[in-house]
């Protein structure tokens with residue numbers, strides 16, 4: 001039977017090849033296991049992504065509610081989404097750290113130039129995955145942040161506006177854009193990532209793991225057969241990274257703001273924390289020079305990194321003997337660290353608006369939309385039963401859960417409000433009563 005499988009499928013030779021023909025060098029560093037840890041988190045993100053997509057509806061009318069139903073009614077749904085969301089943060093960080101390890105330990109040198117280049121491509125694809133996934137929940141932040149990012153993309157010369165229009169699929173971000181982002185996020189990007197991972201794996205196996213601290217012309221001593229010391233460090237880092245995802249997802253669930261309202265011109269989106277640095281950098285380029293910060297600088301860095309193994313002919317891997325790399329790398333890390341820290345100091349100026357009531361009547365939904373549009377939450381906070389505070393507290397305005405008016409009385413009050421509150425004569429009776437119905441539903445039940 002086994003001989004049959006080997007003969008027909010080449011199963012065992014294939015497994016043997018996968019199991020690593022090249023034995024790692026004794027000089028391998030524990031940090032070289034980071035690549036494997038990155039793959040483990042990538043697998044976690046893909047599995048949770050598939051789980052979410054079973055429940056997700058990629059249309060502007062239903063995307064948001066499908067995420068809420070996933071979080072509320074599906075067993076493990078909220079955890080799944082948090083793992084996908086926070087796992088992506090961990091993935092970006094690990095892929096970045098892995099590139100740093102390759103840079104500082106000189107692993108990109110001859111003959112592993114292409115493994116380094118594919119590593120950069122992989123990092124870019126992971127960021128592309130984060131970018132295309134961000135729009136999918138269709139909440140305020142998703143919509144406005146994607147709008148900003150498409151604006152940045154469009155500032156690239158020549159092709160920029162074209163690419164934006166293709167991604168957007170219309171003059172405004174709508175269902176068409178959502179469909180395109182969904183296809184990119186769930187098919188194109190994962191396919192490319194899989195392809196690059198496989199190609200890179202092959203390239204890596206060809207020359208084996210790089211020895212650390214040796215010159216490129218010195219040959220390494222090899223570790224014992226599988227499982228070697230490196231196998232254990234990979235397993236350790238892989239388990240640690242996946243465990244970290246669970247801890248972070250448990251502590252910081254994925255956020256979901258109110259459903260996207262393109263008419264809300266006050267909303268200021270905030271990027272994920274790992275994009276704080278690049279966005280902070282953009283602030284230095286205003287008024288016609290945006291393309292420098294958004295396009296030329298990042299792409300120049302990319303080209304330099306891709307070409308690095310070809311113009312850095314220094315045979316030394318030890319950092320002490322590579323002063324230019326040491327200084328340039330340290331400067332880069334300090335810069336990106338400072339920019340990220342500065343970006344994190346910007347507090348959002350908008351307040352959080354609660355999500356609309358699920359499975360509500362049309363009147364209730366109208367009441368919600370008006371309450372939101374008329375800015376009631378800009379003075380009346382709402383402390384939801386789950387402990388989240390929405391809106392903005394005005395010390396004279398009672399919070400929503402304490403308002404005891406019934407819908408008809410509230411409708412009257414909106415015409416003749418107390419002194420510190422604006423009047424709403426532009427709303428019809430039916431609209432005012434609808435607001436009353438919605439406000440009534442926020443009342444604390446005890």
Ligand code: HEC
Pocket residue numbers: 371374375376377378379380394396397398402403404405410413414418419420421422424435439
């Ligand atoms: C500019 C801030 C502001 C906005 C906007 C605002 N309110 Fe008020 N509202 C107040 C203040 C302040 C009071 C308390 C006045 C007092 O008690 O003298 C108040 C009182 C009320 C009360 C009476 C509460 C009580 O128990 O006495 C209701 C009901 C109410 N607001 C509903 C609304 C609704 C509904 C909206 C949106 C359509 C709204 N408010 C918008 C500031 C605001």
